[in-house]
Amino acid sequence: MTITITAFERSPDGGKGLARDTRVRWALEETNQPYDVRLVSFAAMKEPAHLALHPFGQIPTYEEGDLALFETGAIVFHIAQQHACLLPEDPAARARATTWMFAALNTVEPPILDLTIARIVEADKPWSQARLPLVAERIRTRLNQLSARLGDADWLDGAFSAADLLMVSVLLRLRMSGILDEYPTLAAYVARGEARPAYQRAFGAQLTVNAAAPMAG
Known part of the structure; x- marks a missing residue:
């Protein structure tokens, strides 16, 4: 059965790999699964056909036969469950990897997204500049903890997962802020991820879409 995912017709990041379809593309590339991509506009994301797949009108979605999924973490977990290259077969190791998946999305990502919101969405608010240092402090707290846990290991728990x-x-969302550069251990960790051929293919596929997309008039 052909796998079909949805992605932005034109990504807000211009193809820098930050849109969440890149994560799904990466997982599919790591597992060598062919897939199709259906590009959707911002208007189409709010129409009934897309809302039937994603009730919150976002991307990506994942379709395989009668199965339709939304939420990046759930999609990546579904893909990973079927492939030992993304989740180890040993039950204890698999449970630890799953824990780190939740930690990435539930513990580390929220303050990072908050920084984006503060800098872009709330930039015109009178309290925006005063809020930024508080958000950055919360990010650094998490990065201090993550860096200490990773130590000199290549990956979070044994092999890449x-x-x-x-x-x-x-x-990767932190790169433009400069905060990631304050943590050489984590910057090197991210670089190892980016160097993986599967990531390069996923990144290139999203970049190609955005390079070909017409500029808004």
């Missing part, structure tokens, strides 16, 4: 795929994807 879906946990690293998600954690690297989350940390």
Whole structure:
């Protein structure tokens, strides 16, 4: 059965790999699964056909036969469950990897997204500038903890897994802020993720879409 995912017709990040379809593309590339991509506009994301797949009108979605999924973490977990290259077969190791998947999305990513909101969405608010240092402090608290736990290991728990795929994807959002550069251990960790051929293919596929997309008039 052909796998079909949805992605932005034109990503807000211009193809820098930050849109969440990149995470799903990466997982599919790591597992060598062919897939199709259906590009959707911002208007189409709010129409009934897409809302039937994703009730919150976002991307990505995942379709395979009668199965339709939304939420990046759930999609990556579904893919990973079927492939030992993304989740180890040993039950204890698999449970630890799953824990780190949740940690990436539930513990590390929220303050990072908050920084984006504060800098872009709330930039015109009178309290925006005063809020930024508080958000950055929360991010650094998490990065201090994560860096200490990772230490000199290549990956979070033994071999590369879906946990690293998600954690690297989350940390990539910090690159433009300069905060990631304050943590050489984590910057090197992210670089290892980006160097993986599967990531390069996923990134290139999203970049190609955005390079070909017409500029808004």
